[in-house]
Amino acid sequence: MRTLISVFSAALLYATMVFGQAALDIQLTASDSIGSNNGLAIGVDTAATNGIDPELGESDLPPFPPAGTFEVRFDLTPYAGEPLSSFKDYRNAPALPYTGVVEYKLIWQLSSGASTFKISYNLPPEVTINIKDLAGGILFDSGTLSDSGTYSIPPAYIGLNAAFITMTVGEPCTIPEASNPNPAELQTNVEITGVYLGWVNGAGTENVEVWFGPNERVLKLYDGLAINSWPLGTLNYDSQYSWYVVCKNNECGIQSPNWTFTTVRDTNLIIDTINVYPQNLNNWTGSCNASSKTQVSLVNGYDTEVGWMVFDISDIPSNANINSVKFNGYLYDNIWPYWSITPMGNVNPVTDAAYTVFNQVSTHSGNGIAYSHNEESGTLNNDWLTRTLGSTVTVDLQSSLLKNWFALGILEFDFSTSYYVKFQGWAEANKPFLEVIYSYHEPAFQFSLDVVDGWNLVSIPGKLPGNQEIDNWWPYRDTLANVFKFDIQYQSVTTVTPGVGYWMKHSGVRTYNTGDEWPDGGIELVSHDSINANSGWNIFGVYEEVVPPAGLTTSPSGLINGPVYGHSGGYYITTQLVPGHGYWVKLDNDGQIIIPDASLKSNNEVTNWFKNDWGRIIISDAAGKNYTLYAVNGDIDLSRYELPPPPPSGMFDIRYGSGRIAEDINSSTQAIEMTGIEYPLTVKVENRDIR
Structure with missing residues (x-):
């Protein structure tokens, strides 16, 4: 041998x-x-x-x-x-x-x-x-x-x-390394779509290698003739990526610095913290030995006893991802414990027999299996004790969300009266609790929007995955015309924001749908934030729900001056605010517009802005478009009947020379301004004699 x-x-x-x-x-x-x-x-x-x-x-x-x-x-x-x-x-x-x-x-x-x-x-x-x-x-x-x-x-x-x-x-390479990275070194908030890597090759470069990936997984994407950009696919939110370029000729190659950038955080990812407790009922915390339950509240790892705690997790969203779990228990007695916080699986100590609970706790206390395995250096202070839980706790708690309860066990390894650990339970002054950090996405919604040929007053009710560029929202818009928002004056934009209204010119009639022009997964919900607005006219939009304009409020309160206008062949006073459309509203001062909750039925009243005894001047053109101006009776605050700023050039618009939809024509002569009309015109007058 x-x-x-x-x-x-x-x-x-x-x-x-x-x-x-x-x-x-x-x-x-x-x-x-x-x-x-x-x-x-x-x-x-x-x-x-x-x-x-x-x-x-x-x-x-x-x-x-x-x-x-x-x-x-x-x-x-x-x-x-x-x-x-x-x-x-x-x-x-x-x-x-x-x-x-x-x-x-x-x-x-x-x-x-x-x-x-x-x-x-x-x-x-x-x-x-x-x-x-x-x-x-x-x-x-x-x-x-x-x-x-x-x-x-x-x-x-x-x-x-x-x-x-x-x-x-070999000899040092004479080619200078690549430079001028785009995205720039350590750049943050890089969008997850539409990203191109860009750089400047060193003089004499004939071939290049492009390496890219998450920090721990950089892979070669390209190896060939010299290029200076490379398109990336869809990236992950809130992630750091590394990349570098190797410039080469037929003799040598030189690697650029290792560049990094970080993508934007998912704004629809909600991160929250919650403390969850046992219910105030027998056996939501307690102790048992192998044959019987010995405590209906106190949690003891003592002699032949093991303990448990069950937590009500019904307030955590069922679609949440559990990020971390921290145990908090109040020690009322202990002597130099070696103890574990153990997984309970599907065992429910509230209803299951003592031997089932005892077997689960006692067989899952080992290091690497237990959520927390502790060999204390001596007797602890009888006070609050905190442990960050590990092992499979986040996965186990997440899988318990549909059950609305989550249990864990408490065990002292020695099963003796010399070394032990004891916690207060649900019936004592200091109830145990878990501090849970979790994250979740607000669900997306399906959406459809009809647009007309020409100018449309629009808004976005949520967000698309990735960036919010105008060509992603309206890929068939007229690219010869800019998209405009109104911020004291018209301003062109390339990206759009929920809550803001825009003029968008479209090529042809079209119905936009999720699953066609927009992603199958739907439009991402966003928080219903108040909308910053200026004194004077503002274009705004609502979120994913149809809401009544009477429910609009402002901060400070009482800023709205007059009706809310939509546009469809001309300005009209709207009775509902529809997602995807834009609307004009006038404020008396700077402030914020607060969008009402669709569930508030009390906001559904409709204001009658035009009295039945007012005169009406109905003007129709040869294209079939028509508009009604009003002649008031009585003492009326005419400032509340000002129309929004004129629409883009060439669009149908009729108004008094004062810019209003209603005027007192009894006391003075009023001019009527008209644009975008086709002659001949027909004028019809009701409840008034005019010349």
């Missing part, structure tokens, strides 16, 4: 010598201040890939050992496209001798108590390396390292546990 072992060892050594040697093999050593060290290797070979190459001595490694154990390795994931790691990382060389630049990602964890981390190297004359943080050298950068030596990661950044090592082989 001893001879057999010797032969096997020799064969293994021979295999390592033959297959573990790349054409260019650079040996590195990583060490910490405790004295732990790992041998590492980087290099290139014509047979190498970006993944694991067993014939070159690479081998995929298991997960990192427990914290406090020294371990250093290369993370191949960003380059191989799958989660791989190895002590050696060799890359492909198209031909030998090799000239070029290669990036490697080093990851580590140090020994408990280690205060330094060093990388030692011994490089051949044609090779230099650079070591820098994953942000591209913002935090630390070794500069160019050559010959032999040791580089120490700055102690302040050892806890980052990762760095890039860039190896340059």
Whole structure:
């Protein structure tokens, strides 16, 4: 047996010598201040890939050992496209001798108590390396390292546990690196759609590589003739992305800095915090042994008892994602406890038998299974005790949302009277509770909007996924005309905002629908914020619900002066505010317009702005368009009958010379202004004699 072992060892050594040697093999050593060290290797070979190459001595490694154990390795994931790691990382060389630049990602964890981390190297004359943080050298950068030596990661950044090592082989490349990144380095609030990477290539660049991805998964998107932009697909909200460009000619290549940007936060993602408690009923908290329930409120891990707590989670939205859970319990007695907070699965301690509860708690208390596994250093103060829960707690609580309750167990490992832990329950002064942070999306809604050929007074009732550019909302608009909002005067816009109204010129009649022009998933709901408005005229829109104009209020109150106007072949006083349409309203001062809740039925009254005994002047043109002006009777505040500013040039519009829809024609002569009409005209008068 001893001879057999010797032969096997020799064969293994021979295999390592033959297959573990790349054409260019650079040996590195990583060490910490405790004295732990790992041998590492980087290099290139014509047979190498970006993944694991067993014939070159690479081998995929298991997960990192427990914290406090020294371990250093290369993370191949960003380059191989799958989660791989190895002590050696060799890359492909198209031909030998090799000239070029290669990036490697080093990851580590140090020994408990280690205060330094060093990388030692011994490089051949044609090779230099650079070591820098994953942000591209913002935090630390070794500069160019050559010959032999040791580089120490700055102690302040050892806890980052990762760095890039860039190896340059051959004479320094004469091509300048790419510059002027767009999005700019560290840019924030980048939209998730319509993003193009842009850069300026170094002089002499013939070919480029484009690398892009989430920080931990940067992949090559392009390798070919020189370009200076690259389109991206839809990105994730609130995510950081990294990218770089390699400029190359037929002799060498130079990598740009590693650039990063962050996308916009999903404004429809609501993040909230709630404290959830047991109900005030027997057995929502309590204790039991293997055969019977011993407490209907107090929660004891004592002697043969285990405890439990059940929390009412009915106030958490059923579509929520659970982000974190924090336990808060009030200790009323304890002696040096070793204890756990355990998962309960589908066991409901309120209704299930004692032996079922006991078995669940006692068999799920181990480290890695329990939500919190605690070996206290001594007796604790009898007071509030907080623990952030881990393991599967967020998944388990999320799966419990449809049940409206969530349970956890309390257990002291020793099952003795010498060491124990005891909490107050639902019936005591200090009820336990969970602090839950969760997030959820407001649901989307389906939507349809009819537009006419020409100018339309419009608004948006919610948001589309991604950006709110006018061409995403109305892709068939007349692109020769701008879209305008009104902010004291008309102003052209390229993006639109819920609550604001716009003039939009359209090419042809069309019905816009979710699932056709707009996404299948619908329009995203937005919060019903008050709308900032100016003294004078304002165009606004409502959100996803039809609401009555009589329900509009303002802050400060009482600012609305006159009726609310819509537009359809001319201005009209509207009796309902419809999502997707725009409306004019006049305010007496600066303030905010508050959109009413559609459920408030008391706001449905309709104001009669025109009295039955008033005169009417009905003007019709040859195209069939008509409009009615009014002649008032009595003492009337005519300022409340001012029409909105004239519509865009060429549109049908009729009004008194005063700009009003109603006038006192008995006391003075009034002119009538008309635009956009087709002659001949027909004029009909009711309840008045006029000349």
